[in-house]
Amino acid sequence: AQSRAKMLAKMQPITALIEDPTLSFDFPDPDELRPPLITLDLAAVGYGDTPILQRLNLRIDPDDRIALLGRNGNGKTTLARLLAAQLAPMAGAKHASGKLRIGYFTQYQVE
Numbered sequence: 001a002q003s004r005a006k007m008l009a010k011m012q013p014i015t016a017l018i019e020d021p022t023l024s025f026d027f028p029d030p031d032e033l034r035p036p037l038i039t040l041d042l043a044a045v046g047y048g049d050t051p052i053l054q055r056l057n058l059r060i061d062p063d064d065r066i067a068l069l070g071r072n073g074n075g076k077t078t079l080a081r082l083l084a085a086q087l088a089p090m091a092g093a094k095h096a097s098g099k100l101r102i103g104y105f106t107q108y109q110v111e
Contacts, residue, residue: 033097035061038083043092045082051090052078080104 038060046052053075060066060083068076081087082094084104 031099033062033099036095037062037097037100039093039095040082040089041093041095043082043089043094045078045087045089047078047087053082054091056082056092077107 036059038058040056040058043056043058044051044054045056056079068079070076078087081104082089084102085096086104088094
């Protein structure tokens, strides 16, 4: 613990972050849509000919709040891409409200 404290004492302090007043980020007020927003009926999704997720049954309503939790490689991003219409279902059906607009911010900055 003492060696760790000495290493910390030798470190240079980080200068405070400068706030950029030109940057603004806000979410527009969404239009009122009737439920359901999205439904999946026995849908499958994946890449190429390989399904990652299968037999998906899902209904999302306007008042739903969703968090995707799981280990790496379990299909969280694949499901998000399906919901954002970046991937089409390989099987089954996906229905979305005609007035629905989905924004998707990827975790990978390169994309």
